[in-house]
Amino acid sequence: MKTKLTLLLLLLTSLASAQDAKAVAKLMLDLDGALPRLTDKQNQGQGMPNLSVDWEKAVTRLGELATRAASTSVEPLVLYQLGTALYNCGQVEEAMSTLRDLSDRFPTHPLVTLSLEKGGKSRAARALDDCVEELAFRSQHKVLTLSKAQLDPEVTATLHFSVGDVKIGFYTNVAPQHVKNFLTLAKSSAYDRTHIHHVAPGQWVKLGDPWSRDRSMDQWGKGGPEHVLDNEFSRATHKKGVLSMWRGPGRPKSHGSQFMVLLADQPHLDFVQTPFAEVLSGLEILDAVSRKTRNQYEAPAEEVFLNGITIERKAAGK
Amino acid sequence: MSVQYRSWLLSCLVCVLGASEAGWAQGIEDSLPVQPAVSARPQVPDGLKPITAPADPTRIRATFTMGGKEVKLTEQQFYDTYLLLKPHEERKEQPLQPMRIIEHILMYAEAQALGLAPTAEEVELTSPLRPGAMFADSLLERIKSMGITQAAYLEYMSQGRAVQRLKDWATNDVRVRSSSAFDQWKTENHLFRVAYVEFPATQLEAALLSKGATEAELRKFWSENVNAQNKHRMPTTVSADLFLFDPEKLTAAQQDALRTQGNVNREQAFVHFKKHKDRLLQQIPSDQRPKLYPQPGQLPKLPEIVTPFDLLLPVIQRELVLGDPMGAAFEKARQQGAAIRGREDAVALAKEYGLQYVRVEKQDNQALSQLMPAAGHQLFSELFNAPPGQLSNSLSWSGVTQYFWRAVDKSVSALPSFEEVRAKLIQDWAHEGAVIAAQKGCLDFLAALEQTVGAELAGEEARLDEEARAAAKKEVEQLSAENRDQAEMIRQKHTIFSENKKKSLRSTRMAEHFERVAKERSVSAGELPPFAFEMMYMDRSAISDPRELRASFLKSSYQIRGMEPGQVSPILSDIVLGSHFVVKLISREEPPFENMPTADFAQRSSGLERQEVYSALYRWSAQQLMQRHGWTEF
Numbered sequence: 016m017k018t019k020l021t022l023l024l025l026l027l028t029s030l031a032s033a034q035d036a037k038a039v040a041k042l043m044l045d046l047d048g049a050l051p052r053l054t055d056k057q058n059q060g061q062g063m064p065n066l067s068v069d070w071e072k073a074v075t076r077l078g079e080l081a082t083r084a085a086s087t088s089v090e091p092l093v094l095y096q097l098g099t100a101l102y103n104c105g106q107v108e109e110a111m112s113t114l115r116d117l118s119d120r121f122p123t124h125p126l127v128t129l130s131l132e133k134g135g136k137s138r139a140a141r142a143l144d145d146c147v148e149e150l151a152f153r154s155q156h157k158v159l160t161l162s163k164a165q166l167d168p169e170v171t172a173t174l175h176f177s178v179g180d181v182k183i184g185f186y187t188n189v190a191p192q193h194v195k196n197f198l199t200l201a202k203s204s205a206y207d208r209t210h211i212h213h214v215a216p217g218q219w220v221k222l223g224d225p226w227s228r229d230r231s232m233d234q235w236g237k238g239g240p241e242h243v244l245d246n247e248f249s250r251a252t253h254k255k256g257v258l259s260m261w262r263g264p265g266r267p268k269s270h271g272s273q274f275m276v277l278l279a280d281q282p283h284l285d286f287v288q289t290p291f292a293e294v295l296s297g298l299e300i301l302d303a304v305s306r307k308t309r310n311q312y313e314a315p316a317e318e319v320f321l322n323g324i325t326i327e328r329k330a331a332g333k
Numbered sequence: 334m335s336v337q338y339r340s341w342l343l344s345c346l347v348c349v350l351g352a353s354e355a356g357w358a359q360g361i362e363d364s365l366p367v368q369p370a371v372s373a374r375p376q377v378p379d380g381l382k383p384i385t386a387p388a389d390p391t392r393i394r395a396t397f398t399m400g401g402k403e404v405k406l407t408e409q410q411f412y413d414t415y416l417l418l419k420p421h422e423e424r425k426e427q428p429l430q431p432m433r434i435i436e437h438i439l440m441y442a443e444a445q446a447l448g449l450a451p452t453a454e455e456v457e458l459t460s461p462l463r464p465g466a467m468f469a470d471s472l473l474e475r476i477k478s479m480g481i482t483q484a485a486y487l488e489y490m491s492q493g494r495a496v497q498r499l500k501d502w503a504t505n506d507v508r509v510r511s512s513s514a515f516d517q518w519k520t521e522n523h524l525f526r527v528a529y530v531e532f533p534a535t536q537l538e539a540a541l542l543s544k545g546a547t548e549a550e551l552r553k554f555w556s557e558n559v560n561a562q563n564k565h566r567m568p569t570t571v572s573a574d575l576f577l578f579d580p581e582k583l584t585a586a587q588q589d590a591l592r593t594q595g596n597v598n599r600e601q602a603f604v605h606f607k608k609h610k611d612r613l614l615q616q617i618p619s620d621q622r623p624k625l626y627p628q629p630g631q632l633p634k635l636p637e638i639v640t641p642f643d644l645l646l647p648v649i650q651r652e653l654v655l656g657d658p659m660g661a662a663f664e665k666a667r668q669q670g671a672a673i674r675g676r677e678d679a680v681a682l683a684k685e686y687g688l689q690y691v692r693v694e695k696q697d698n699q700a701l702s703q704l705m706p707a708a709g710h711q712l713f714s715e716l717f718n719a720p721p722g723q724l725s726n727s728l729s730w731s732g733v734t735q736y737f738w739r740a741v742d743k744s745v746s747a748l749p750s751f752e753e754v755r756a757k758l759i760q761d762w763a764h765e766g767a768v769i770a771a772q773k774g775c776l777d778f779l780a781a782l783e784q785t786v787g788a789e790l791a792g793e794e795a796r797l798d799e800e801a802r803a804a805a806k807k808e809v810e811q812l813s814a815e816n817r818d819q820a821e822m823i824r825q826k827h828t829i830f831s832e833n834k835k836k837s838l839r840s841t842r843m844a845e846h847f848e849r850v851a852k853e854r855s856v857s858a859g860e861l862p863p864f865a866f867e868m869m870y871m872d873r874s875a876i877s878d879p880r881e882l883r884a885s886f887l888k889s890s891y892q893i894r895g896m897e898p899g900q901v902s903p904i905l906s907d908i909v910l911g912s913h914f915v916v917k918l919i920s921r922e923e924p925p926f927e928n929m930p931t932a933d934f935a936q937r938s939s940g941l942e943r944q945e946v947y948s949a950l951y952r953w954s955a956q957q958l959m960q961r962h963g964w965t966e967f
Contacts, residue, residue, distance in 0.1 A: 036452060036453075036454040037454050037458070039452065039454070040451070040452055040454035040455035040457075040458050041458065043451065043452070043455055044455065044458065044459065047498060047501065050501050050502075050505045051505065052501070052504045052505050052946070053501055053504075088448075092448070092449075096502075096505065099505060099506055099507075099508060102508050103507075103508065124448070125400065125446055125447050125448050126447065126448070128400075129400040129401075129446055129447065130400065130401065131399075131400065131443060131446070131447075131961065131962075132961060133398075133961075133963065138447075138506065142506075142508065145508045145510055148510050148512060149510050149511060149512075152510065152511050152512045152515075153511065155926075156511070156515075156926040156927070157927075158511045158934075159931045159934060161931065161935055173626070175622075175623065175625070175626035180626065204622065207622050208615065208622070229615070231711070246932050247932075248931070248932045248935045248936070267868075285939060286932070286935050286936045286939050322622055322625065322626060323622035323623040323625070323626060324623065325623040325626065
């Protein structure tokens, strides 16, 4: 009888440990999914800049995972990644306490003890060094952080193209001057009857040049108002659907009127041009335009006009 | 598409292709002469030898360090890894190479060391062969046919997953310090403080002007100075009669005078609209245009709906009421042809039809573009290509203005004679002479400085030369360089070292005497408050204040940017200001962090981040891994 009970106990224990091992494996897979950057083959060679990654989202996901992974072998791994995500969010103190927690509670973990480079430090030690250095710097200087772009709930606009309407919302909180400039130009009908003058199939369309209204095609894209705008960089990234004020090669400031509508993510433009608005509906119309036959000036062979822009304000009506 | 249908389609395609290819090949073979069989081509190119089973499996092939511990790798372990990768990665004419095996071994060892290798349970969870997984059976059959066991397949998947996880971790393990972004920025934004002596040409120019130039001097200047010739070169110009009609600029009285009929009814207007639709559509007032595009869900009531015709009705009515004076005038001008001889005839024609008349007299391309912004370049080109007296082929539009032209004259770019420019030339001559004289003054100042310093440093420079000779001699002897060329190269090397030391010494000593020599020679000296380097203005001719011009020149000088504190520059010439400078860099300080604009901070941080991610992506080559882990092969 006693032997039978022992066998049963052993069986139950092994079953429980198998369940635990399975849960740990699932946690490990979740951790893989929570990492904001993945180096699959498509991504090789495309180093995304820091602010293109939504680190807040990563912190939320990793934080949840840290709770679930408590007291498992996955916990130190999650804590390490959480520390890095917090650092990149600008929450350096929290990052440091998370990494200290890792070092204190898992002193024998390879992340804490192992140095892979000759004479180097462990990963946790290097991350802690970064935190200490950053905090010391921040105690002496006010490090400015960029704001996150939000769509203005008060104002939207509709771009009436000859092929259909495209509705856009504005990032007034991060690019006020660009938005003001666009609305002023739209109001004064400066964009009316201008052409889409340059396209890259599936990538972007460029428009907003007053010279494209009545000048010959070889002049399109070379005109504009007499003013330029200071860059207004923010955490608004050049993702699909964004309207970004054109800057042009070798020019330090934003062009006064020409802009691009992005039909795919263009991270290389981050901190080069200023995104100021986002397409709310109708992006597929421009995508279709971009894929049509082009002429020798890279403009759509079948001319596409911006007939006019209607501005809609929530409070004051149209 | 059903599976059966797809298989049927595929077999049909194979049959057709096979048959046609066979037929084509047969046809070609029949028509070509017999070629010798190609048989000597090796299957594997030289240097790409397949890996074979080791003769001594227990032999240590290599050692490497992982986490401070030495790891020994036997020949058998190496060969086992090869066998694991081979079915998945080896190609017929591209056998797996040892470097790829080493790369995999080291990456997997690194992943294991960091605790990133998947557990058996994880492999089981993600295995494509697990019970219930899609296509598990067909995959199993396929790997069996390739000679891979299930266990080997799972091991390959597991190791691949570990390596991928290691790479993912590296790209996420990137942190940028604000201090690094600032360090990078501050090196490009140092604050410079400089003292300078200036040799302006303005005073000298006034003196030369008051003195005046002889005939011979001016003639020589005109024949030799290309800049002066280009300045006074006469551009290509055209002269023409322009007949313009802008209905929006007409006064009420002018409109009444032109009125040909009373009110126009809708039908008449619509006929006119259809006839001139393309042109009229471009004349919809901008503020009215959005009315054509009501928002979905906010559609206007039926009476409020407008069409382009409705918006253009006032324009159409105006055109009809005023008639077509432009068309009539153009027709008459065409009929008269050569009868329009001079300005009086043209003015009379314009007056008769209520048109605006403009006589363009010897205007170049740029001037004409300013007169007619929308059509200037095109108009210039048309007039230049038309013989005098020719009328334009058709009526044209420049915005809302309708026009036609009559070419009168044209002249091609040419160099004027000396007599024509003589009066204007004296100014250029004086300016040029003053700039050269100022340059000479500047060079004299530098020579005086050099002389003072040269006398002081004569002994020290001789010592440096002697040291260089001795060092060269010693090196030649040590290397027993018998080759004359080699010995000469060694001597030259030491001479260059010595010259650089002398240059630096001279520059530093010249800075010490800078103010004294300037005072002795009564040269105007000045100092600029600390400034950051600026990009040169594209067009400084717009700046009128000489102080501002001087500051913008010095602030954008790359020469000054490359100097060390306490050094003196060579001669720096500003063409716009007409001055020459010699500059002493007093100090070069780091700017405070608060000077760094947010946009720059964001740019630098993201640039560093990008750089780090790039390094993380490319740190997995065999060479880098071997170096990182001290790979030693026996």
